[in-house]
Amino acid sequence: MAANEAYKIRNAEELIALEEKLGAHNYHPLDVVLTRGEGVWVYDTDGNRYLDCLSAYSAVNQGHAHPRIVQAMIEQAQHLPLTSRAFRNDQLPLFYEKLLDLTGYEMVLPMNTGAEAVETALKAARKWGYQVKGIPANKAEIIVAEGNFHGRTITIISFSTEDQYREDFGPFTPGFVTIPYGDADAIARAITPNTAAVFIEPIQGEAGVIVPPEGYLRRIREMCDQHHVLLIADEIQTGLGRTGKMLASEHENVRPDMVVLGKALGGGVYPVSAVVASREILGLFRPGDHGSTFGGNPIAAAVAQEALNVIVEEHLVENAAAMGQYFRDHLEEINSPHIDHIRGKGLLIGVVLKPEAGGARRFTEVLQKRGVLAKETHEHIIRFAPPLIIDQPTLDWVLPIIRDVLQMP
Numbered sequence: 542m543a544a545n546e547a548y549k550i551r552n553a554e555e556l557i558a559l560e561e562k563l564g565a566h567n568y569h570p571l572d573v574v575l576t577r578g579e580g581v582w583v584y585d586t587d588g589n590r591y592l593d594c595l596s597a598y599s600a601v602n603q604g605h606a607h608p609r610i611v612q613a614m615i616e617q618a619q620h621l622p623l624t625s626r627a628f629r630n631d632q633l634p635l636f637y638e639k640l641l642d643l644t645g646y647e648m649v650l651p652m653n654t655g656a657e658a659v660e661t662a663l664k665a666a667r668k669w670g671y672q673v674k675g676i677p678a679n680k681a682e683i684i685v686a687e688g689n690f691h692g693r694t695i696t697i698i699s700f701s702t703e704d705q706y707r708e709d710f711g712p713f714t715p716g717f718v719t720i721p722y723g724d725a726d727a728i729a730r731a732i733t734p735n736t737a738a739v740f741i742e743p744i745q746g747e748a749g750v751i752v753p754p755e756g757y758l759r760r761i762r763e764m765c766d767q768h769h770v771l772l773i774a775d776e777i778q779t780g781l782g783r784t785g786k787m788l789a790s791e792h793e794n795v796r797p798d799m800v801v802l803g804k805a806l807g808g809g810v811y812p813v814s815a816v817v818a819s820r821e822i823l824g825l826f827r828p829g830d831h832g833s834t835f836g837g838n839p840i841a842a843a844v845a846q847e848a849l850n851v852i853v854e855e856h857l858v859e860n861a862a863a864m865g866q867y868f869r870d871h872l873e874e875i876n877s878p879h880i881d882h883i884r885g886k887g888l889l890i891g892v893v894l895k896p897e898a899g900g901a902r903r904f905t906e907v908l909q910k911r912g913v914l915a916k917e918t919h920e921h922i923i924r925f926a927p928p929l930i931i932d933q934p935t936l937d938w939v940l941p942i943i944r945d946v947l948q949m950p
């Protein structure tokens with residue numbers, strides 16, 4: 542029996558029960574059991590079709606099962622899936638070349654998940670702090686923002702300000718200084734001679750699509766230059782076109798010293814992450830300093846090349862800007878007693894509900910029944926982040942549904 546036939550002998554209810562019984566409950570998913578995806582659409586085990594307005598937290602920017610990306614993965618899998626970095630492979634340098642060409646940096650360090658790339662950037666920043674800036678041993682400080690989301694490792698949650706992410710996971714990694722997000726003066730006050738880096742999301746995604754005040758990133762850039770501090774942007778969610786620019790930092794014409802990428806770098810089919818930076822920073826790594834068995838494997842490198850090709854050749858950055866504007870303009874027109882305000886850039890949009898709206902979850906559950914999958918974040922916010930290939934007719938289909946749902950009592 543083929544693997545997917547095995548799934549079909551059980552209905553959605555049974556599959557949900559099985560998952561709840563056998564798996565750790567570290568997520569609270571909507572009760573929709575998906576079995577197929579194509580472009581902006583996903584299908585459940587009963588054959589119902591949904592518009593995906595989450596895109597796996599922006600990992601599926603190119604759309605589900607993009608034929609070119611899937612093909613690249615299949616071909617590479619049949620050819621040479623894995624070498625480890627103990628040997629070289631013929632895909633990795635081509636991936637480097639493409640990624641650097643698109644982002645304008647000088648060196649890459651490949652990983653798999655976002656959290657691993659974040660850890661890599663933090664290691665690189667500390668190394669730079671000691672070897673280049675001359676910070677005394679073990680004294681490096683990295684400035685981070687309240688409300689941040691950078692992943693789930695113990696070091697990363699060490700500087701989370703979300704209580705639940707940390708509860709009962711201590712002791713934590715020291716060396717992080719937290720300041721309020723959006724307040725550039727707070728960063729000025731927090732910088733000391735031991736500051737190696739400011740590590741920030743250009744727009745805070747998981748915090749609820751929080752767009753900082755105009756000029757925020759630019760001011761951080763100036764302060765970092767002034768005090769010989771690295772600016773590191775976590776663009777795992779905002780990068781690769783999501784906000785209507787290749788990197789969200791470009792909205793302020795800011796070039797971070799180091800950029801962390803993930804999610805859509807794998808084209809929605811495979812985990813690929815990377816840090817890009819200058820030679821001055823990533824050139825500090827010596828053989829044995831850091832690594833990953835799967836990081837930079839041939840499938841990852843082949844998939845990422847095609848994922849980047851699709852972003853460029855299908856003009857996804859431009860489409861995200863245009864469709865994002867259209868989506869937001871029409872969301873703004875919705876007359877609903879529940880909406881407090883709408884924010885975001887490109888196709889990263891948060892609809893912030895009033896506290897008395899009764900929480901976002903009840904709206905996302907009705908949206909699901911109407912064929913729209915969106916995820917609530919932080920109680921009162923509905924995030925709309927469809928694949929960047931979405932077109933205007935599809936938005937014209939979904940907008941009246943969103944309006945109806947937001948107008949319910």
Ligand SMILES: *Cc1c(COP(=O)(O)O)cnc(C)c1O
Binds near residue numbers: 654657690691779803
């Ligand atoms: C998703 C995300 C991460 C973590 O990526 P994983 O692949 O889940 O480890 C880090 N930073 C940001 C901004 C993210 O959105």
